Amino acid sequence: MGSNTTEAHPIIANRMKKAAKSGLKIIVIDPRRIDMVKVAHRHLQINVGSDIALINAFIHVILKEGLYNPTFIQQFTIDFDRLAKQVELYTPEYASVITGIKAEDIISTAREYATSNASMIAYTLGITEHHCGVNNVFDIANLALLTGNIGKVGTGIMPLRGQNNVQGAGDMGCLPNQLAGAMSLADDEYRARFEKEWKVELNPHAGDTQTRTFDRLEMGELKALYVIGENPLLADVHMNHTKTLFEKLDLLIVQDIFLTDTAKIADVVLPARSWGEVDGTYTNTDRRVQRVRKAVDAHPNTKEDWEILCELSTLMGYPMHYNSSEEIWDEVRKLAWEMYGGITYTRLDREYSIHYPCPNENHPGTFIMHERFHNQESVVKKSPFVPVDYTAPLELPDEEYPFTLTTGRRYESYNTHSQTRHYASGVKVKQTEETVDIHPDDAMALNICDGQVVKVRSRRGELEVKAKITEQVVPGLVFMSFHWSETPTNVLTLNEYDPISGTAEYKACAVSISKIS
Amino acid sequence: MSESNFVKTICGYCGTGCGLVLEVQDNKIVKIRGDKDAPVNKGQTCVKGAFAYEYVHANNRLSAPLIRKAGKLVESTWEEAYQYIANKLTGIKTTWGPNAISMFACARSTNESNFITQKFMRTVIESNNIDGCNRT
Numbered sequence: 001m002g003s004n005t006t007e008a009h010p011i012i013a014n015r016m017k018k019a020a021k022s023g024l025k026i027i028v029i030d031p032r033r034i035d036m037v038k039v040a041h042r043h044l045q046i047n048v049g050s051d052i053a054l055i056n057a058f059i060h061v062i063l064k065e066g067l068y069n070p071t072f073i074q075q076f077t078i079d080f081d082r083l084a085k086q087v088e089l090y091t092p093e094y095a096s097v098i099t100g101i102k103a104e105d106i107i108s109t110a111r112e113y114a115t116s117n118a119s120m121i122a123y124t125l126g127i128t129e130h131h132c133g134v135n136n137v138f139d140i141a142n143l144a145l146l147t148g149n150i151g152k153v154g155t156g157i158m159p160l161r162g163q164n165n166v167q168g169a170g171d172m173g174c175l176p177n178q179l180a181g182a183m184s185l186a187d188d189e190y191r192a193r194f195e196k197e198w199k200v201e202l203n204p205h206a207g208d209t210q211t212r213t214f215d216r217l218e219m220g221e222l223k224a225l226y227v228i229g230e231n232p233l234l235a236d237v238h239m240n241h242t243k244t245l246f247e248k249l250d251l252l253i254v255q256d257i258f259l260t261d262t263a264k265i266a267d268v269v270l271p272a273r274s275w276g277e278v279d280g281t282y283t284n285t286d287r288r289v290q291r292v293r294k295a296v297d298a299h300p301n302t303k304e305d306w307e308i309l310c311e312l313s314t315l316m317g318y319p320m321h322y323n324s325s326e327e328i329w330d331e332v333r334k335l336a337w338e339m340y341g342g343i344t345y346t347r348l349d350r351e352y353s354i355h356y357p358c359p360n361e362n363h364p365g366t367f368i369m370h371e372r373f374h375n376q377e378s379v380v381k382k383s384p385f386v387p388v389d390y391t392a393p394l395e396l397p398d399e400e401y402p403f404t405l406t407t408g409r410r411y412e413s414y415n416t417h418s419q420t421r422h423y424a425s426g427v428k429v430k431q432t433e434e435t436v437d438i439h440p441d442d443a444m445a446l447n448i449c450d451g452q453v454v455k456v457r458s459r460r461g462e463l464e465v466k467a468k469i470t471e472q473v474v475p476g477l478v479f480m481s482f483h484w485s486e487t488p489t490n491v492l493t494l495n496e497y498d499p500i501s502g503t504a505e506y507k508a509c510a511v512s513i514s515k516i517s
Numbered sequence: 518m519s520e521s522n523f524v525k526t527i528c529g530y531c532g533t534g535c536g537l538v539l540e541v542q543d544n545k546i547v548k549i550r551g552d553k554d555a556p557v558n559k560g561q562t563c564v565k566g567a568f569a570y571e572y573v574h575a576n577n578r579l580s581a582p583l584i585r586k587a588g589k590l591v592e593s594t595w596e597e598a599y600q601y602i603a604n605k606l607t608g609i610k611t612t613w614g615p616n617a618i619s620m621f622a623c624a625r626s627t628n629e630s631n632f633i634t635q636k637f638m639r640t641v642i643e644s645n646n647i648d649g650c651n652r653t
Contacts, residue, residue: 258579274573300580305630352554
């Protein structure tokens with residue numbers, strides 16, 4: 001669901017395709033006819049942002065036909081009745097009107113998901129980058145709990161992570177509400193462990209998400225921002241607004257390997273080291289901790305991220321000294337031992353990867369999470385169903401802005417493209433500039449040819465870009481990526497956010513497209 | 518040309534975590550192949566993992582700290598940049614409190630660097646205003 005796996009996670013896609021050849025049924029739920037559709041058993045070409053209507057209809061069918069797992073529900077869940085009541089309205093016929101998917105396809109998919117031996121849901125930002133992203137995820141969890149498709153081989157919910165170490169960064173405590181080891185700051189006992197080791201008192205109250213940071217910037221409450229290896233000016237929604245906000249800062253520090261668009265407006269820029277120049281570990285999308293090794297001597301006059309922060313910290317009166325990344329990792333292992341205690345560099349050199357949790361050196365790591373759900377004896381905290389309702393995208397097309405723009409990634413490029421501009425010589429890159437992908441019917445109605453430069457406009461900004469005519473999108477829907485600073489797609493996108501996660505609605509906003517006269 | 522040496526590492530692009538073997542000559546990455554021993558990718562790579570590595574050796578890499586002076590970013594020493602940041606951050610913290618400072622951490626950097634990033638924010642700055650690009 002909402003994952004263009006072939007382009008964003010090519011190697012995972014290869015494994016999916018290989019499995020499809022040996023009989024795995026893949027059902028693709030995506031507004032675009034993406035490459036994975038070629039090997040799919042069925043493609044549900046859903047209207048952008050109508051995921052909850054679809055999932056609630058799946059649940060409706062599963063309940064109506066008695067395809068749920070009553071023993072599992074009774075032992076491990078609560079609030080089943082609330083869920084049942086919530087989905088009453090969502091008949092396949094009703095959901096069909098909202099989602100644009102045929103009722104019979106909704107029914108067949110619900111049956112297949114519920115009755116296979118093992119069903120898994122893999123999703124990415126097509127689920128989370130909506131104003132209702134968290135509710136989308138709740139509803140996926142509802143479906144998995146209803147059928148017991150969690151905690152055993154071939155089941156589960158797989159959010160495919162987009163960055164090499166986005167999982168690890170959060171697990172290490174780079175989140176406003178948790179410490180290293182993915183435990184809440186508010187947990188007094190856990191926090192005390194860190195206070196003792198670090199000899200400081202820690203603030204127990206959750207800090208600001210990025211979204212909240214922007215709000216507080218707007219209110220004039222935020223004075224300094226330190227950005228490491230990120231290019232929010234280009235990556236965040238409603239770019240013109242982001243720029244105005246950054247100008248309000250007394251101090252913007254950017255630590256990066258290139259002078260990115262964000263670095264260009266900074267007060268101080270610090271030259272960091274890159275992948276290939278540093279040692280350490282990354283945690284991948286399925287919780288594997290793996291060793292990253294230095295291959296070449298670093299670019300002159302650069303320093304590693306941790307080295308910079310330690311030196312700055314020492315200068316500011318809190319001395320921090322480490323001789324190696326391993327020394328830091330050993331502190332992580334000591335403090336968050338339940339997760340990493342057994343994952344030593346020596347073991348990683350020998351075993352290649354270890355899945356956390358791995359509390360001690362004799363522990364093999366945890367390949368499958370939530371196995372407790374299949375142990376009849378286990379007494380666990382019951383998981384609540386969280387019934388949710390469909391809410392339409394916040395900016396729907398209208399007369400002035402008749403198209404829905406959805407954004408995403410393309411195969412050869414990565415995020416704001418500061419690294420993927422540098423391919424090895426001799427590699428022929430297919431997509432060398434941004435395009436707006438548009439359906440042939442729409443192109444014909446607007447009298448636009450393939451490759452023609454058009455103007456795309458939203459309520460927040462406008463840009464010029466070449467049109468690419470493709471049946472990957474449906475009439476009324478256009479697609480762009482945000483890789484190119486020459487074509488900053490995020491001048492168009494909408495600054496509306498999920499109230500819980502703070503993730504922006506990158507996947508839907510209204511735009512107009514016109515020929516340039 | 519000196520002899521090649523081979524270094525095993527993990528790809529720095531998406532979250533799949535493919536194992537790669539980097540061929541290094543004269544302190545430059547000259548070739549990348551998928552690591553057959555890697556449990557995730559068993560020797561496979563995508564176009565980014567195998568070929569998009571020249572950025573490491575790009576000549577427009579940042580090679581000195583920069584400080585904005587009279588509206589322009591100008592090169593400085595590390596000591597000057599550290600002192601500038603330390604003075605500014607301390608001043609802001611004293612005047613406005615720790616809550617006036619925020620950190621956007623890096624989902625591309627190692628676990629170790631991220632651990633230090635949050636330790637820096639929580640101990641030195643005394644603020645929990647730290648988040649990553651996990652929302653974009």
